[in-house]
Structures are given as structure tokens and as C-alpha cells.
Amino acid sequence: MRCPFCRNSDSRVVDSREVDEGQVIRRRRSCSSCGRRFTTVEEAILAVVKRSGVTEPFSRDKVVTGVRRACQGRPVDEDAFHLLAQSVEESIRATGCAEIPSHEVGLAILGPLRDLDEVAYLRFASVYRSFSSVEDFEKEIADLRTAQQD
Numbered sequence: 001m002r003c004p005f006c007r008n009s010d011s012r013v014v015d016s017r018e019v020d021e022g023q024v025i026r027r028r029r030s031c032s033s034c035g036r037r038f039t040t041v042e043e044a045i046l047a048v049v050k051r052s053g054v055t056e057p058f059s060r061d062k063v064v065t066g067v068r069r070a071c072q073g074r075p076v077d078e079d080a081f082h083l084l085a086q087s088v089e090e091s092i093r094a095t096g097c098a099e100i101p102s103h104e105v106g107l108a109i110l111g112p113l114r115d116l117d118e119v120a121y122l123r124f125a126s127v128y129r130s131f132s133s134v135e136d137f138e139k140e141i142a143d144l145r146t147a148q149q150d
Helices: 059-068 078-093 102-116 117-130 134-149
Strands: 012-021 022-033 036-045 048-049 055-057 097-100
Touching: 012 055, 048 102, 055 102, 059 078, 078 102, 097 102, 102 117, 117 134
Parallel strands: 048 097
Antiparallel strands: 012 022, 022 036, 048 055
């Protein structure tokens, strides 16, 4: 890490701590050249591993886009999309894993989406779970009805 005072690239970590429930890491560093101390802040990166094996950073925007597409034409507020994406990210970060399969992201979306809008949930689930017949929809609707009765 480059020293902000003398621009020397050699520094050492003196102290490190997690902030915001592990989402941010603050490091206190000391420059080996000028001896001054400075703080760096790094956001803990959450990576998503795609089916193809490609790894990319988690994106709330992608969650919002997918949920918005599922909710198209439904009476769902724009703020609800962002709240859902935030809750999905929090639940994924709560696992404590730095890398998570994309399948797990989809599962994390399904629960809050079912609570938000059942029709949007069916749309998302039909694509996510690759429904291939009317029976797949009927089974999912039956599961929704039993969940409502409980």
C-alpha cells in the first residue's frame, strides 16, 4: 500500500479490524520510509461463482434488475426492489463465505420475493428452477397455498 505522505510503496499493517458486521475492513498502517501512520478502508468483496466457473463481484444492481423483470406490470414500489436486494446481500454475507455459487444467490432471492409479490415469485421461480410443464407451476402454486394457510 502506497503511503499518502511520502508515496513510498512499502508499509506494514499495525492493526486490523472489521466494521459494519464484517462488510468493511479498516487497517492501520505504518510507512517504513517516513514512519507516519495512516488508515486504509477496504470493503470486503463478495464474489459470485457462475455455473461456467467464472467469478465476478456480487452486484445488487443485478438482483434489482432480475427482480424488476419478474415484477414487470405488478404493483411493486421501486424502493421494495432495493430493500429486497439489500436483504439478499445481507443474508449472503451472513454466511461468512467470500465466494458463493450463483445458485445460492437465486435461492436467497426467492424467499423475500415470495413475501413481496407471489406472481413475481412464480415468474422468477419458473425461470430460476427451469419449469418445463404446467405441472411445475401447479406444484409451486400448491406450495404457495399451503404456506398461506400456515
